[in-house]
Amino acid sequence: MGITVGFDLDMTLIDPRPGMVAAMNALGVESGLSLDGEHFAANLGPPLDDILRGFEAPEERIPGLVDRFRALYPDLVVPSTVALPGAAEALKAVRAAGGRTLVVTGKYGPNARLHVEALGLEVDELVGELWSTQKAVALKEHDARAYVGDHLGDVRGARAAGALAVGVTTGPCTREELLAEGADVVFGSLTQFPEWFARAL
Template sequence: MSFTVGFDLDMTLIDPRAGMIALFDELAAETGIPLDGRAWVTRLGPPLSHEFARYGLDDDTITALVDRYRARYQDVVLPQTVALPGALDAVRAVTARGGRAVVVTAKFGPNAEAHLDRLGIDASAVVGDLWSAGKAVALQQHDAEVYVGDHLGDITGARVADALAVAVATGPISADDLRSAGADVVLEDLTGFPAWLDTYLLATVH
């Protein structure tokens, strides 16, 4: 059996919110910019630069903040990040059934890989710096027929890639809103993914 499932990272496989709040607090103290990490983690999904743009900052300042955030990320955020319920088993369910699991995320690629390594999540490939419809490029390159995410942008990426959009209600978007946005499947969290995957594979030709 050969198939590929794509997974989003933040609030799909991992919960990095505590570390992100701490890092925003650190950057706010360094720069004097009133960065609000607690508000940011309620709307995770879009690229980091989008969040900094909310403060009316110029492009050079945004670039400097992104660079500083990435430089401090593995020291501050990585140790405070946990796998979400069912995440490891969901990825293992794909590989145990002969498939490939790829992670496609808006997060900076090296930081995404560091999270997976630390938590023991074994992905065949990791592609970072892609958001919403942009994720379709990587999903198509890896022949992903399913994409699992928590955000409306993940549904868009799946649609553009002609992949099945599986949504988990572990991020900022409610299950009802994920359904309304056109998700093909909505799960409360990834604990139900292996059973769903078995049903999907039985119903499709591979």
């Protein structure tokens, strides 16, 4: 049986930025808070509650704001989200080799699942609400031998799990930043993944 490869979701497999801008700005209007959708969408990765703290949302309001964002999400984010170049092919390359595909994301699991289903991505397992080194929990549980992501937090998660850290520069982090964090290999996009996977793993 082939190996399990983990993938991050936002800006690794999918580009949800237009909807993220809309959802965060809508939440700002509803809540009366200064929430910057453009900044949020340009820096996807960290947990939503941390993002809201960065926008100086009152701590006591954060649980309610998170719930409301999650409620807005299916209508505002999912329909406008597209798969990134090479995403479907990368997943198919793993499965064609007899492997399993695992998505580990900081995103709320049910909303992450909506993306996978809407875009027809071939994912065997999905685990949500894990960020940075917390991702190692799911990667170890599913015996993932590699983890692919666009953020420094994804590299940290892979390394904490003892998995190969594969970076892509489709998110906010540069090749140099990902390599400095400990990525084993960095691609400009997932279009480069299938050839590397066939050769390396």
